[in-house]
Amino acid sequence: MMHQKILSGTPTALTGLDAHLRLDGLTKRYGDSLAVAALDLAVPKGELVALLGPSGCGKTTTLRMIAGLITPSDGRIVVGGNDITQMPVYKRDMGLVFQSYALFPHMTVAKNVAFGLEMRAVPKPEIEKRVKEALAMVRLEALAERKPRELSGGQQQRVALARALVIRPSILLLDEPLSNLDAKLRDEMRNEIRDIQQNLGITAVFVTHDQVEALSMCDKVVVMKGGKLEQVGTPVDVYEQPATPFVASFVGxxxxxxxxxxxxxxxxxxxxxxxxxxxxxxxxxxxxxxxxxxxxxxxxxxxxxxxxxxxxxxxxxxxxxxxxxxxxxxxxxxxxxxxxxxxxxxxxxxxxxxxxxxxxxxxxxxxxx
The missing domain is CATH 2.40.50.100 (RNA polymerase II/Efflux pump adaptor protein, barrel-sandwich hybrid domain)
Known part of the structure; x- marks a missing residue:
């Protein structure tokens, strides 16, 4: 191991003009506070990338800027070669899965999944077909007429995932979606999310503070601290060859x-x-x-x-x-x-x-x- 590198701490960033998702100098300030500092990142098409770090490191702020829920102070967000930095959230081709699931309690499972398609004025026969496909993907076809309160935490998680995927997004964004589940169910859902992402070949960004989730699920891990990039690499890279003392101690x-x-x-x-x-x-x-x-x-x-x-x-x-x-x-x-x-x-x-x-x-x- 080359840890004699008395390392300078310079992160290894993913770069490339052919990246499906690219962040160029993405920055967010709140007054005098710098939440995200000139973040450069490139995510190839079809990869699952984790934003990993402790609370307050800027990972969720970064995800919400990608989604369009927060306006960047500086920098660009480029998807498929198109600058979408100022594009409103409803025009971005992205599916979101939140920590709280954010299901509509008065709607059935099928209606929850169909909501995004209805907002896009997709024809009803196509909605029915795609909802059925999405529920089959997450193994919830038999629960289509239930309400969220009648589901377990893991089943609600699957509904939220199906709702994000049914619109066939270009990018899937997941904000700590497993944190409300028990340990055994987290293990199961990690595998399910990874299998679905790989089968669909969808580009995904996954926010987590859990090292096991990042290492076991993702193609690349982006370690963040204080709004800055500490290291980007494969799970093996960041575990076996950490670039900084923080990465070495946080990842494992x-x-x-x-x-x-x-x-x-x-x-x-x-x-x-x-x-x-x-x-x-x-x-x-x-x-x-x-x-x-x-x-x-x-x-x-x-x-x-x-x-x-x-x-x-x-x-x-x-x-x-x-x-x-x-x-x-x-x-x-x-x-x-x-x-x-x-x-x-x-x-x-x-x-x-x-x-x-x-x-x-x-x-x-x-x-x-």
């Missing part, structure tokens, strides 16, 4: 340790030394993901190509399929994750342990003195 779990690099591939963390990729120098921050660390008993030298730190076990947490071990290493806490084994494998709190991991699994970033 990680241990963060401050150290001093000697320029020969050695970093001192307190009195302990570890090896890192490349030859960084000066003050650095190293990161290691918990599941890449092996926990063992006793002392001994590190194996070939491995780093090793000794410490004392302070806490063990059982989280179903994982055991999380919290280890004090010279006054710093490190977390190790290991598969649970039918409730076995618990170690005694207070016991001395050793942590080891491959040198190439060490991420290195420069930091201020």
């Amino acid at each position: 779990r990680t241990n963060r340790l401050d150290g001093v690099a000697k320029g020969d591939g050695t970093v001192f963390i307190g009195s302990a030394a570890v090896r890192v990729p490349g030859r960084p120098g000066g003050n650095v921050e190293i990161m290691v993901r918990p599941h890449r660390i092996r926990l063992s008993d006793g002392d001994g030298a590190a194996g070939e190509g491995l780093n090793r730190l000794d410490g004392r076990l302070t806490r063990v947490t059982f989280v179903g399929d994982l055991l999380q071990y919290h280890v004090d290493v010279g006054g710093m806490e490190m977390v190790v994750e290991a598969a649970s084994d039918h409730g076995r494998g618990f170690r005694k709190v207070g016991a001395p342990v050793s942590l080891s991991w491959r040198i190439e699994d060490t991420m290195v970033f420069g930091r201020a003195a």
